[in-house]
Amino acid sequence: MKHFSLTATAMLLSATALMAQPSEPMPVTKEGISYIKMLGKALKTKLKAHMKKDPTGLEALAFCSGSADTITKEVNAKLPAYAKVRRTALKVRNDKVNIPDETDVKVMEKFEKAIAEHQLNEKSIEVVKVGDTTRVYKPLVTKKVCLKCHGTDLSPKIAEAIKSAYPNDKATGFKEGDLRGVIVAEIKKH
Numbered sequence: 001m002k003h004f005s006l007t008a009t010a011m012l013l014s015a016t017a018l019m020a021q022p023s024e025p026m027p028v029t030k031e032g033i034s035y036i037k038m039l040g041k042a043l044k045t046k047l048k049a050h051m052k053k054d055p056t057g058l059e060a061l062a063f064c065s066g067s068a069d070t071i072t073k074e075v076n077a078k079l080p081a082y083a084k085v086r087r088t089a090l091k092v093r094n095d096k097v098n099i100p101d102e103t104d105v106k107v108m109e110k111f112e113k114a115i116a117e118h119q120l121n122e123k124s125i126e127v128v129k130v131g132d133t134t135r136v137y138k139p140l141v142t143k144k145v146c147l148k149c150h151g152t153d154l155s156p157k158i159a160e161a162i163k164s165a166y167p168n169d170k171a172t173g174f175k176e177g178d179l180r181g182v183i184v185a186e187i188k189k190h
């Protein structure tokens with residue numbers, strides 16, 4: 001498994017140090033990032049709108065439970081056949097679709113280490129080759145808005161709704177700044 005990481009800082013450094021060399025990320029990395037953004041944006045826009053409508057989070061929770069997977073499928077339907085994009089985490093809520101594989105776990109452990117060492121930033125990504133597929137990972141760091149449904153102090157109603165929709169939920173107890181999960185784009189050689 002070929003394993004290398006790119007951060008904005010590293011990219012900037014290479015841009016200044018190697019002026020004559022191409023400093024852009026590889027096209028496949030860029031392509032992956034664009035798919036990650038598509039999924040991230042689709043989910044975030046909806047989440048925001050629902051949280052605004054009902055600040056307790058209950059309405060947004062009902063929406064996420066019903067539609068996160070559908071939205072993911074809709075975004076994937078727009079991608080070329082050689083590509084896909086998905087979410088996963090070390091502690092998952094939806095254990096029907098978001099379970100990580102071995103590579104996912106390794107990358108997420110690396111991101112957690114980077115967070116502990118204050119090395120992670122908004123632009124951090126990880127690129128890993130698995131067979132003929134390039135995977136591009138973007139970390140999702142827990143923000144304040146995430147805590148209503150992934151934090152330690154859930155309102156009883158939210159806790160109850162989560163329990164009924166996801167009896168095996170592992171995705172609570174997060175603090176701001178913790179790694180909540182990743183979005184992964186997978187691009188097959190084509």
Ligand code: HEC
Pocket residue numbers: 057058060061064065068069087088089091092093094095097098140141142143145146147148149150171180181182
């Ligand atoms: C209103 C409640 C709510 C809020 C707020 C919320 N989530 Fe979630 N989250 C959910 C639900 C419900 C699921 C399961 C969705 C599904 O069925 O695929 C989920 C799933 C996820 C997953 C997929 C992995 C898994 O555990 O199944 C990630 C990653 C994630 N959330 C990150 C975040 C981040 C980052 C934030 C803040 C920006 C956030 N969530 C805010 C309710 C929420």
